[in-house]
Amino acid sequence: MSTGVLDPARVGQGSGDDTGPLAVRTDGLTKRFRSGQVAVDDLALRVPRGAVYGFLGPNGSGKTTTIRMLLGLVRPTGGQAWLLDQPMPDAGAAVLPRVGALVEGPAFHPYLSGRANLDRLAAVDATADPRTAARRRDEALERVGLGAAAEKRFRQYSLGMKQRLGLAAALLQPRELLVLDEPTNGLDPQGTREVRHLVRELADAGTTVLVSSHLLAEIEQVCTHVGIMSRGHLVLQGARSVLAERGQARVSVTTTTGHVGAAARVLRGLGLEEPVVDGLRLDAPVDGLAPEDVSAALVRADVPVVGFEVRRPSLEQVFVELTGEGFDVAR
Template identity: 60%
Template sequence: MEPAIRTHGLTKRFRHGQLAVDHLDLTVPAGSVFGFLGPNGSGKTTTIRMLMGLIEPTSGAADLLGHRMPRAAGTVLPQVGALIEGPALYGFLSGRDNLIRYDSADATADPRTRKARVAQALDRVGLTSAAGKKAKAYSLGMKQRLGLAAALLTPRRLLVLDEPTNGLDPQGMREIRSLVRELADDGSTVFLSSHLLDEIEQVCTHAAVMAKGRLLTQGPVGELAARARGRLAVSTPDPGDAARILKEHGVTDLAVTEDRVTGEPPAAEQDLAVLNAALVHAGVRVRGFGLERASLEDAFVALTGEGFDVAG
């Protein structure tokens, strides 16, 4: 199938010389839930704005749903729902009336089913009870929900969501995560920019990592995590002695708790059995020993050298 999004050498340099996006070659498979990751300032939002035709690239090209953007914006955008950098709302209107305004601006939307579709969109994001409340009285999380509802007024082939869980409490995050899965099951491709790695790991099928405007890697989420080395974990009632022995044998970044020691295995290839034998020979009582599966966070840190807000 034709990818939902494909870029070729996509580049954006602003007037003051800042290179925000540097020759980006991105492929988003149709039907995927695609996580777009990167530290602040990595170029994620600039990329999304180019994809949606909001700003022109300096060079390169972006195709959405098989059409070149922004040239084909009139054809493509009616098939795309988007929430970018927070929703733009009329504060003096109710949540319901904001959605009616959004829907009225869509030339492809059937006015005969408008009220029913607005009600359904409000229900899907959990805002039915607040539909009559003025938007200026909404919390940040409620505004995010309303913006997402606007993107869901009609079925879309592609949804582009920039930090959709921003401002939501844990329950709200779970609801949005469930909704994203539903949308993918219904056949939509979801392109999801987020700073919450655990959310991406739970809901996304594919992901890409950017840093300083450049694409570092992309692919299925499981494969990205598998490329990172797991941490060595030792369960023992003798954590102090275990940490000392492991350090002597090249294990770094040690973390010690009451009954557990974890760390980065030596860079040089070394049989883990040798490390285990060294612990036993030193009298350390080993109750558990092995490599923990690497997470998407491990892969991200290995690629960018930066920490990440994984808890939200």
């Protein structure tokens, strides 16, 4: 399904027209379960190195299945996937130590403390320096706000605290790629803001972050690139700055009493649709016309312009336009 998808080969870190190294790439990635359900269908994912890639869509759209295939937890029915230029799952032993991941609900030993759980994970990581394990463990706990609860048993943690410990586990050592599946699940607004800040901090340090969520408005604040899933298909992909321009822009003009009719005539004369009038404000789609041409035409017609605003649709509005469903839909 290619509707609405930008050319993957031309997805870059800036304008969306660059080609560059990719941290994550898939070609034709497909997962079909024995029941016949196709969870992921012919996926061509492109995550540029250094990007914060918002992998978005409703619950049940195929995001978690995709992530599990990327990490080698589930074998695809068809297609291929690469992480950091290495084929998965074949090169998993070599590439996964360079990848931090939080997938679905984190699982830890219930009767061990948060600190002890991280100690066990650090001990089995053959690529990490054991001499720095304690320092890295404590730094990870502090970064996710669990320093004061480090000695509490995992089974006593709230859902949000469990999610934070999962994040700490992914941060036990520096990673080139961080894959976070619904990282704000169970977190209160303050915790969500902290995760948002953490993602920005990691990206500024050079880590590529792929973060999946059904909360588009939250992730939109930090992502540089976006991929939107619907019913197992990638329906939209590219740099956020490019995607934000793909929807139909609208112009909103506010004038003064007695000039609404004249303003409407100007807009119609420019070939715009019949404007929606609300008091002294007129609203109409721009339809490719430069906004400055609209304002200039109003001034030439001696229409007082008290307010002039150009609005582009949010990513969520673009998603609804392409798929016909909102982000609270589960399938």
